[in-house]
Amino acid sequence: MKPIYYCLLTTFCLLLISSDRLIAQIPGSLDSLENYVQSHSPTDTNYVNALLKMGNLTTRARANYDRADSLLRVAEKLAIKLSFDRGIYQANTFLGTNYYLSGRPQQTLDYLLKALAIAEAKKLSPRVLANAMTNLGTAYRNLNQHEKAIDISLRSLRMQEQYNIQPRNENTYNGVGLALKEARRPREAIGYFQQALALNQQLKAPYGIAITEQNIGRCYDDLNQYDKALAYYRTALKHARESESRLLQSDILVNTGLVLRELKRLDEAKRAIEQALAISIEQENKGAMATDYFNLGQVYEELNDYKLAELNMKKALALANELDDSKKIAIYTQGLADLYGGMKDFQQAYVFQLERNQHMDSTITVRTSAEVQRMMAKYETEKKEAQIKLLQQQAKLNRQENERTRFQTNVLIAGSVLLLLLGASVSAWLLNRSRLRRLEEAQRLRRQIAHDLHDEVGSTLSSISMLSGHTDALLSQNRPETAQKMVQKIYTDARQILESIDEIIWTINPGNDSLQRIALRLQEYAQPLMESKAIRFSFVIDPTLETAPMSMEVRRSLYLIGKEAINNLVKYSGATEATVRFERKDSKLQVVIEDNGQGFDLTQPRERTGQTSMKQRAEAMGGSLDVQSAPGQGTRLQLVVNP
Missing domain, CATH: 3.30.565.10 (Histidine kinase-like ATPase, C-terminal domain)
Incomplete structure (x- = not known):
């Protein structure tokens, strides 16, 4: 199971720059920033810069998204109070970064659109505008809106060239590279990533270097050049450690483990994923822990260490259940079913296969129930509106009837009777026609179900029946190994029947x-x-x-x-x-x-x-x-x- 890859949103475009003098006064580490904030009064832009930098480091280094969110919102309020335009812009940019890394793409886009609007309205520098466009490109890419992503990234590059902005924003090149990679053009993407890497190296920015090296590794991974990918992951991990970003280290370690698994270097893959898991536990990131446990279980499965594979996959499933992540639950229960099948523990394999099917059914049921409720509410509303309209029309007719003469009334009554008789005749004809059509549809549906059950279930049940009899004979002949193969075939056929019946039921359900x-x-x-x-x-x-x-x-x-x-x-x-x-x-x-x-x-x-x-x-x-x-x-x- 591939992890979520964390792409570079920002580097220098997100650093809080007020002036060289003010930056010199702001500490660099989280602990020193804590002391600074506690010992200074919140009355100037320098204090806003400290809060913003503290929020950014809390996101990147510790992945404490709630704490970072609180710090950044306080910074935004103070920046608005001080009319500190750049601080307002940076607060919204950092909030977008925080939502991006915590996996909320729509909120990411909302805040980065707001940041660009602020930069344009406040007429901030061309560099800031170009950086805002670059950040927005990442948000669009995260929502799979690749055309918008490449368009805004190229606009940023053109602005940097127009105003000869030096140094160029390395993240713009990263953005174009990622768009090319996602468009399955990894060789072209590597060229843009190399330019981003050179800029990061000039700036001596270990965090940006690590991100870019990881992106190059991912391109070589796509090209199945696993040795080159591994080399870039190794150097990326070294620079991630220099930047003290635990979140980034975990991501690179998982990528390293997966490529080592492709190279069949399973012991090394196990160690890399174990290190990633240790960081996930340290960060108390249950989603990442679940992914790491499952990946580790799959490595143990390839090592034929089924007990440890079972232990790790069950831990992954327990965390997925705790998080109520239906997608992961389905994947992990299927993984356990396959694991037990490989262990020839067909009873447990059957149990987990049923659990997986039931969970998927319940998920569909919840969605179907919600849809039914929505449709019923709409129907009731339309019915009431129709009743009101009918009452209004009836009242209007009553007023008209009171104004007409007796002769006109008699004519109207006679005409109405004729219309009713005609309507009754037409309705009876339509009803009979509708009943005939429904009967034909029912007959066609019955034939389809009978055909499907005969083709997809009948023959398989016959096979299971014969295999069961043959298994009894093999056991009576003291041939357990051959009998076990028959049992495995029965398990496979039974699983196929479950899937076939599920598909037939799903197909004939009018709700689908x-x-x-x-x-x-x-x-x-x-x-x-x-x-x-x-x-x-x-x-x-x-x-x-x-x-x-x-x-x-x-x-x-x-x-x-x-x-x-x-x-x-x-x-x-x-x-x-x-x-x-x-x-x-x-x-x-x-x-x-x-x-x-x-x-x-x-x-x-x-x-x-x-x-x-x-x-x-x-x-x-x-x-x-x-x-x-x-x-x-x-x-x-x-x-x-x-x-």
């Missing part, structure tokens, strides 16, 4: 008749598979498509095509990054699944890829499926269909 439900189902299926192979995975859906209705037949075919493609990607691609996108193409739905893996030759016959089956399903629902791949260039699958 929307593209949003299909996307959610595919994402929940893909995420744990991707993380089990350490594949960095992103899932994007066009917001305009979320509520698009989808028939049962199209929904089922779309889900099965996506599932087959994701399975192929995880099993055969050898990828480090993968993306699933749901997009609108003209009036049609376009689903793109792509990876940066080893690819394959489309002209050569291949087994187990299921391409023929996927294309047949696509054609059956009136769509088209296109697969693009070449050796060493990854694979891109594009499905286009009417929603």
Whole structure:
């Protein structure tokens, strides 16, 4: 399971600069800053600078986000009172940094947008404006708004060139590099990171050097050049220790452990992750602790030390339950189920597999219940509005009837009777037609369910029945090893039946008749598979498509095509990054699944890829499926269909 990578938001653009004289008066360490704040009166900008620097160090060095938030808000209030424009700007920038590192991307964007607005309104220097744009680029990138990220970063670079700002802001180059990396152009990204590294080295900034070296290591990791990646992680860790940033040290250690695991240097990987875990415990960061325990458990599993693997994965699961993190709970229970399967403890594997399935079901149930409540509230509101409108119309009719003559009233009554008779006849015809249509739909649904149960469950149950009888015979013949293989096959078949029945039930549930439900189902299926192979995975859906209705037949075919493609990607691609996108193409739905893996030759016959089956399903629902791949260039699958 890959950790959350902490990218460089700021370095010198976030240092609190009032004047050289004032900076000289402000201490550099957290302890000395504490003493300074306690011994000075909050009456001048120097005091604001001290609070801001203290808040920044509390975020970066100790990861105490609540404490940092309090300090920065006090600093902002004092800066406003003193009309200290630069201090107001820096307070909002630091608050954005604090929210970024604590994993709240929308709040990060809000505060960094506010910081840029303040810099523009107060006409702060071009350097400050360029820095604010650079910071904003990081916020956009954190929300996967890559076009906005690259646009604002390039605007910052142009401003630095226009005003010949020296030295250049190294974080701007980091921002462009990260955007290129996320666009799967790691070789180009390395060039920008190298420029950022040179600037940080000139400034002798160990924190910035460490961040940039880690980014270069990550690019070589993407290129599967693990020895180069490891070399950069080693030097990054050295500079992170110089900067005294425990949070950054932990992140680099986890990256180091993961690349050592790729190199099959498992003992070294274990030591690196253990060091990261020690820092997470020291920082009391339960989310990071859970991730570290699970990664450590997976290393022990590869070392065939199943007891320690079990112990660490259970600790990870306990922390995930304590944090009520449904995503991690699903991943960790699946990891334990797989671990027990490898240990041939099929009873425990079955228990954790059921727990994982039940947890995912309960998560969907909570979301479904909330959606039902929302829809019911909307329905009740609309019903009341219709009743009020009907009463108003009736009152109007009554007034009109009182003003009309008896003759007109008789004519109206006669006409109404005729209309009612006609309406009754039409209603009866429509009702019969509706009943017939519902009956046909019910019959079609029954045939579909019977077909699915026969194809996907019946044959597997027959296999289990035969295997069970064969197992009894093997045990009576005193052949336990062969019998154990039969039991493992029964376990695998039973798990397959559970998944098949779950998919059938999900498919026929009318509450899932929307593209949003299909996307959610595919994402929940893909995420744990991707993380089990350490594949960095992103899932994007066009917001305009979320509520698009989808028939049962199209929904089922779309889900099965996506599932087959994701399975192929995880099993055969050898990828480090993968993306699933749901997009609108003209009036049609376009689903793109792509990876940066080893690819394959489309002209050569291949087994187990299921391409023929996927294309047949696509054609059956009136769509088209296109697969693009070449050796060493990854694979891109594009499905286009009417929603």
